[in-house]
Amino acid sequence: MTATGQDTRDAIVVGGGLVGAAIAYGLQRQGLTTVMLDEGDVAHRASRGNFGLVWVQSKGLGAPHYQHWTHASAGAWPELAADLLATTGIGVGLHQPGGLHFCFSDDEMAQRDALMGQLRREAGNAGYEYRMIPAAELRDMVPGLGPQVVGASWTPYDGHASPLHLLRALHAAFQDLGGHYRPNAKVTAIKAAPRDFTVAIGAETVRAPRLVLASGLGNADLAPLVGLSAPLRPERGQILVTERTRQVLGLPTHVVRQTEEGSLLLGDSKEDMGFDTLTQTPAMMRAIAHKAVRTFPWIAELNIVRAWAALRVMSPDGKPIYDESERYPGATIANCHSGVTLAGAHASLLAPMIAAGALAPEMSPFSARRFDVQKAA
Ligand SMILES: Cc1cc2nc3c(=O)[nH]c(=O)nc-3n(C[C@H](O)[C@H](O)[C@H](O)COP(=O)(O)OP(=O)(O)OC[C@H]3O[C@@H](n4cnc5c(N)ncnc54)[C@H](O)[C@@H]3O)c2cc1C
Known part of the structure; x- marks a missing residue:
């Protein structure tokens, strides 16, 4: 920080959810001094309210690039989990039994x-x-x-992990490696020039040659500030949690998984409800419970102890958006609806590309420009 209140770094990451934290950790691990600016745990909380699957099957139908990316991420996960444990002592509960x-x-x-x-x-x-x-x-x-x-x-290839431990471990590892985390730092304006970005946070400014926008649904507003677009919509999902029981489920399923602590998570709802996160609906909760009990009748004996709703970050075709600005080289956006699954790729594959200054050519199908082509057609 200079006497004028300007903080100069190698990279700024906007967003401290699973996507921003994985990239920020990956950048810091690459040796780039990185600041993570995060509005904080406000209403949308996908990173704190998800199901925790590291899931490959059914991802990327008709889109081999997405299938390969998901597969690569699942492959990168064991090393990510081991590195996070070695750096922070936090186990993220990764199991990949299929x-x-x-x-x-x-x-x-x-x-x-x-x-x-x-x-x-x-x-x-x-x-x-x-x-x-x-x-x-x-x-x-x-x-x-x-x-x-x-x-x-x-x-x-499939597995699961504790998303809350993952988020905590990514933040802790980022900071242990010297990264600077700024909570309560909502970004509303960006001064952009090629490889030169300045963001004001209160009276202070942060400046860096690389800017990564990874603010979940917030990217819809921020991407245009760097000449990009992120046409995202929220999709609500609800989850029910049972009381703890002995370990019975040896592998995760798309509707039920058992945590290391013994609770069962039940879920799989997908609802287009705008920005309404707070409401859990009895009808959907009944439907989730019904499907779980239809699969495993013994679940009916367990008490539900918690339930919540959270918003997925959805692009028009459901696939991730990774894009870099032609007008302002150095600015990258990253969004996806599988931030747990893709944490391995974000930390170990995407961050090195951003550090090197450009996304690899095989990332071009993830550009949001694909939606312009669809609109024109
Ligand atoms: C019910 C449900 C179940 C899911 N299950 C799975 C699953 O099993 N497996 C899987 O891989 N994925 C799953 N997901 C998806 C996964 O949770 C998301 O892909 C992931 O959390 C998205 O992370 P994010 O960082 O992009 O967004 P968010 O979690 O929304 O984080 C964005 C962050 O950016 C901050 N922010 C926003 N605007 C600004 C701004 N202007 N300035 C600064 N900061 C800002 C926010 O405060 C927030 O901290 C699920 C999601 C839901 C809702």
């Missing part, structure tokens, strides 16, 4: 098989291992499966 997506009719099984087959074809040489597992075999893998379950798809 995951199950249940089907309740033969038709559903056939459709799911077709979808997984397409993903395999689109994976090309990278490969995509999956199996459709019939109910009789599933009963040996997970206990107390309901009679209505006909089978499930399985890939070895």
